[in-house]
Amino acid sequence: MAEAHSAVAFSFAITHEGVHVNYDREVLHVIWHSGLRSWRRNIHRFVNNVQCGLFPASISSLALTVGGYNALYLARDQYASGFDISLGLIDKIKHHIKLEEPAQSVACCSIIACGCWMGAIMFMKYSLRLLYMYKGWMYETRGRGGKMSITTKLWILAVKLLTKFSRPMLYSYQGSLPRLPLPSLSLTMSRYLRSVRPLMDDENYVRMQGLAKDFQAGIGKKLQRYLVLKSWWSTNYVTDWWEEFVYLRGRSPIMVNSNFYGTDAILLHPTHLQAARAANVTHAAFLFRRLVDRQQLQPIMAQNMVPLCSYQYERTFNTTRVPGVQTDKIVHFSDSTHITVYHAGRFFKMPCYYKGRLLNPKELQMQFDRILADESVPEKGEATLGALTAGERTPWAEARTKFFSKGVNYSSLKDIEKSAFVVVLEEDEYDYSPDDPTQLDRFGRAMLHGKGYDRWYDKSFNVIVMKNGRIGFNAEHSWADAAIMSHLWEYVLTEDLIALGYDDDGNCVGKVTCNPPVPSRMKWELNQECLQAIDTSFRVADALLNDVDLRLYMHTAYGKGFMKGCRLSPDAYTQMALQLAYYRDAGKFNLTYEASMTRLFRDGRTETVRPCTIESCAWVKAMEDKAIPNTTCVELLKTACNQHQTGYRDAMCGKGIDRHLFCLYVVSKYLEVDSPFLNEVLSEPWRLSTSQTPHGQTSKMDLVKNPKCISAGGGFGPVADDGYGVSYIIAGEDTIFFHVSSKKSSPVTDSKRFARQIEKALSDMKNLFEAVGKK
Numbered sequence: 001m002a003e004a005h006s007a008v009a010f011s012f013a014i015t016h017e018g019v020h021v022n023y024d025r026e027v028l029h030v031i032w033h034s035g036l037r038s039w040r041r042n043i044h045r046f047v048n049n050v051q052c053g054l055f056p057a058s059i060s061s062l063a064l065t066v067g068g069y070n071a072l073y074l075a076r077d078q079y080a081s082g083f084d085i086s087l088g089l090i091d092k093i094k095h096h097i098k099l100e101e102p103a104q105s106v107a108c109c110s111i112i113a114c115g116c117w118m119g120a121i122m123f124m125k126y127s128l129r130l131l132y133m134y135k136g137w138m139y140e141t142r143g144r145g146g147k148m149s150i151t152t153k154l155w156i157l158a159v160k161l162l163t164k165f166s167r168p169m170l171y172s173y174q175g176s177l178p179r180l181p182l183p184s185l186s187l188t189m190s191r192y193l194r195s196v197r198p199l200m201d202d203e204n205y206v207r208m209q210g211l212a213k214d215f216q217a218g219i220g221k222k223l224q225r226y227l228v229l230k231s232w233w234s235t236n237y238v239t240d241w242w243e244e245f246v247y248l249r250g251r252s253p254i255m256v257n258s259n260f261y262g263t264d265a266i267l268l269h270p271t272h273l274q275a276a277r278a279a280n281v282t283h284a285a286f287l288f289r290r291l292v293d294r295q296q297l298q299p300i301m302a303q304n305m306v307p308l309c310s311y312q313y314e315r316t317f318n319t320t321r322v323p324g325v326q327t328d329k330i331v332h333f334s335d336s337t338h339i340t341v342y343h344a345g346r347f348f349k350m351p352c353y354y355k356g357r358l359l360n361p362k363e364l365q366m367q368f369d370r371i372l373a374d375e376s377v378p379e380k381g382e383a384t385l386g387a388l389t390a391g392e393r394t395p396w397a398e399a400r401t402k403f404f405s406k407g408v409n410y411s412s413l414k415d416i417e418k419s420a421f422v423v424v425l426e427e428d429e430y431d432y433s434p435d436d437p438t439q440l441d442r443f444g445r446a447m448l449h450g451k452g453y454d455r456w457y458d459k460s461f462n463v464i465v466m467k468n469g470r471i472g473f474n475a476e477h478s479w480a481d482a483a484i485m486s487h488l489w490e491y492v493l494t495e496d497l498i499a500l501g502y503d504d505d506g507n508c509v510g511k512v513t514c515n516p517p518v519p520s521r522m523k524w525e526l527n528q529e530c531l532q533a534i535d536t537s538f539r540v541a542d543a544l545l546n547d548v549d550l551r552l553y554m555h556t557a558y559g560k561g562f563m564k565g566c567r568l569s570p571d572a573y574t575q576m577a578l579q580l581a582y583y584r585d586a587g588k589f590n591l592t593y594e595a596s597m598t599r600l601f602r603d604g605r606t607e608t609v610r611p612c613t614i615e616s617c618a619w620v621k622a623m624e625d626k627a628i629p630n631t632t633c634v635e636l637l638k639t640a641c642n643q644h645q646t647g648y649r650d651a652m653c654g655k656g657i658d659r660h661l662f663c664l665y666v667v668s669k670y671l672e673v674d675s676p677f678l679n680e681v682l683s684e685p686w687r688l689s690t691s692q693t694p695h696g697q698t699s700k701m702d703l704v705k706n707p708k709c710i711s712a713g714g715g716f717g718p719v720a721d722d723g724y725g726v727s728y729i730i731a732g733e734d735t736i737f738f739h740v741s742s743k744k745s746s747p748v749t750d751s752k753r754f755a756r757q758i759e760k761a762l763s764d765m766k767n768l769f770e771a772v773g774k775k
Contacts, residue, residue, distance in 0.1 A: 055172040069113035128176035169295035173307035198617040215677035236603035247478035261447035262714035271506035279364035284495035308599035312480035319460040323397035343425040345383030350519040361508035381526035387453035391537025412522035447472040452541035551751035561733035572641035581757035593686040596651040607656035615640040687723030715739025
């Protein structure tokens with residue numbers, strides 16, 4: 001009855017006695033506040049867009065310019081030798097503006113001042129863009145013994161002069177970021193050949209050299225010309241094709257194959273109350289959304305000097321992936337005041353705003369408690385409905401059109417897709433124990449794929465809350481890269497563990513000040529044919545998740561403190577450990593993928609770093625040769641790490657290999673031309689796919705004061721059927737988390753075995769430095 005009462009705000013009836021009007025004052029009040037909230041959001045968005053468009057100047061500088069210009073012009077009449085700062089322009093404009101003095105002079109001065117101000121803005125904006133094109137600072141050694149060139153010093157001075165007096169918003173730098181540069185064909189060919197040299201014998205390498213030479217001298221020139229045109233026309237010549245062809249056109253399941261996950265701060269367990277933890281996390285997520293909407297989130301700055309592109313934040317919330325027969329699409333909604341909650345096989349629409357105000361954690365806990373107390377049973381097929389989003393994309397697209405295009409199914413599906421995000425209230429408990437590593441493995445599997453039906457894998461992200469209060473997330477990958485989700489998750493954990501907190505009983509802090517609308521059950525009418533489609537998708541998802549071999553390894557022997565003491569990059573050091581571990585595990589070298597970012601450029605996403613280099617292979621072979629002295633191994637390791645850093649910087653600066661080759665391949669398909677070189681390059685499997693999870697993206701988390709607040713990071717599924725997926729987070733000075741995935745069906749991989757090889761490799765590397773007396 002409460003749901004029906006809330007649904008009807010206004011009604012009227014005409015009888016012989018006249019017109020009778022019935023209305024619910026409370027519901028109309030809620031509608032009024034909802035409208036006011038929308039207007040406020042639109043006004044804030046307009047003002048923020050104006051401020052971002054004017055950056056690095058501000059509206060206050062306009063008033064100062066107009067006032068100063070008028071003062072200088074009008075004051076000239078007091079001096080016989082007064083100088084006309086407009087150089088006669090004001091007198092010419094006066095002929096066209098018929099006003100009495102001094103209004104005429106003020107109007108003319110204001111027009112000239114506005115023109116000068118706009119000219120100054122354009123000059124500053126394009127000057128910043130030119131300055132941000134300089135990347136020499138990335139290649140200069142920093143830290144102890146590092147020297148900075150005169151060019152870089154002058155560059156720093158110029159950047160600071162242009163940005164010192166401005167307060168950037170989230171998207172302020174977007175107009176000043178340069179476009180991703182297109183590498184020359186010859187440069188990409190030479191870099192590619194160098195990267196595959198340690199992976200090929202002499203005969204195959206000579207053959208590949210011939211293919212590359214023929215491509216460069218033949219069809220490659222034509223393909224490159226089309227890419228040059230695209231790089232001139234679009235803000236980023238890679239991003240739209242990468243999003244479409246790598247993510248949205250894929251027809252295989254996105255669960256495991258594309259979606260990634262994140263985990264809790266496992267060293268802390270602030271509450272065992274599921275509703276309380278869900279409430280704090282939900283409230284914190286909405287606070288992050290508010291910062292994004294109002295552009296109050298500070299843009300990420302590399303070296304506190306160079307901004308990273310922020311466009312990916314736009315689609316963090318109110319976003320879903322919609323399946324299509326041939327290609328999916330990303331749909332983003334401008335606003336949403338509710339979330340979708342999945343619990344015990346049922347979907348709920350849970351309001352999170354009341355009268356235009358975000359519910360506080362205590363009120364949200366009350367909402368979650370209402371759902372947990374609901375004893376209704378799922379409708380037939382409702383419990384496994386999410387399997388549609390976990391299976392093949394084409395059957396899901398066909399089922400969506402056939403069974404969810406009208407009626408209650410359409411309405412409920414729209415409620416899910418338009419929700420800010422999804423919260424899953426699990427019925428199982430997961431925890432962490434240093435004495436039982438399998439607990440962490442089970443926790444990771446729950447985050448990566450769950451049961452194959454208890455997540456809505458199409459949503460931008462699902463927050464998963466275990467029965468005992470542990471949390472994690474599962475995120476769809478097409479809308480953004482992992483760094484954006486990591487930023488959100490780091491903010492959520494900081495707010496949850498430090499800012500919001502819990503009382504002594506584990507409940508949320510605060511008071512209930514209103515009685516928000518009760519969460520409502522979503523209704524479904526699933527016929528037998530639809531149930532069959534759900535079951536088919538579930539069987540595909542179940543086979544996929546049961547083939548996942550996941551191992552979470554927590555390395556506590558040492559961390560980045562020791563690595564930096566060796567004067568090596570922690571990321572390069574870790575990548576070399578992975579190369580050594582893989583060689584010992586597989587007995588050979590293989591093509592290795594490490595994700596890097598290109599967000600130093602407008603609309604940038606990722607580029608590939610190839611850690612398996614000539615230098616890394618030489619070091620690995622030396623480590624396996626007992627006759628080679630430790631001092632030589634150390635020098636070879638340093639050389640390999642330096643080469644890796646150069647490759648990483650090249651990738652960040654738009655000098656990568658793989659995105660260029662990918663775009664050349666796309667052009668060749670559009671032109672319907674065949675390239676043996678591109679066909680072979682694009683079919684090479686990445687048997688070791690790696691990624692570092694970033695942290696420290698919010699200044700609110702002080703790991704020195706709160707070392708246990710660090711998340712255990714997250715991971716992803718294996719990219720190759722006979723390979724490994726390895727994600728790692730260098731958490732603090734003495735801890736590294738590794739998430740190792742592979743397929744059980746592969747006879748050559750074993751995630752637990754590979755984790756042991758990583759442990760041994762890291763131990764051998766430490767022993768190596770200690771043996772030569774260096775730390």
